[in-house]
Amino acid sequence: MQPDGNLVLYNTSNYPRWASQTFGNPGAFFDIQDDGNLVVYCAGSQTQTADHALRASASNDM
Template sequence: MVGMSIFSKDRSVELRMQDDGKLAIYYNNRCAWQSTDQQISNAKGAIMQGDGNFCIYDKNGKATWHTNTAAPTGDNKTFVSVQDDGNLVLYKNGGATPIWSSKSNK
């Protein structure tokens, strides 16, 4: 949801759903990565979908950004991880296979 954050295990990396509709990674009080350059005034939040796609939705239910990782048959074992190294990573197969990364290493 907008205004909420989740943190890496050691709490040094913050994934924040900002009021401007951008998903952002912060460490050392600086923004290291943003999901988009566009501002989305009516953003609702981000969700890890059952099909393996990580998306930001607006209040009307429209996807405004996504990782483009949806599997045709779905992959309910896909999850998102905020890592201590500064990356946001999507894993499938219960964590065995990385399928997307923000490439925002510290």
């Protein structure tokens, strides 16, 4: 989680592979729910939504 509220996944070369596009929300945090969904929340606990979903993959190309 970056300080601006954007959740970013990086590969082993430190290259960003995916981002939640939830920037502009300092203090945001994420939670993995019991159903497996990853949810980004504002500092005040309001849900932020992303335009696209990240799906788990068996590949190691991240």
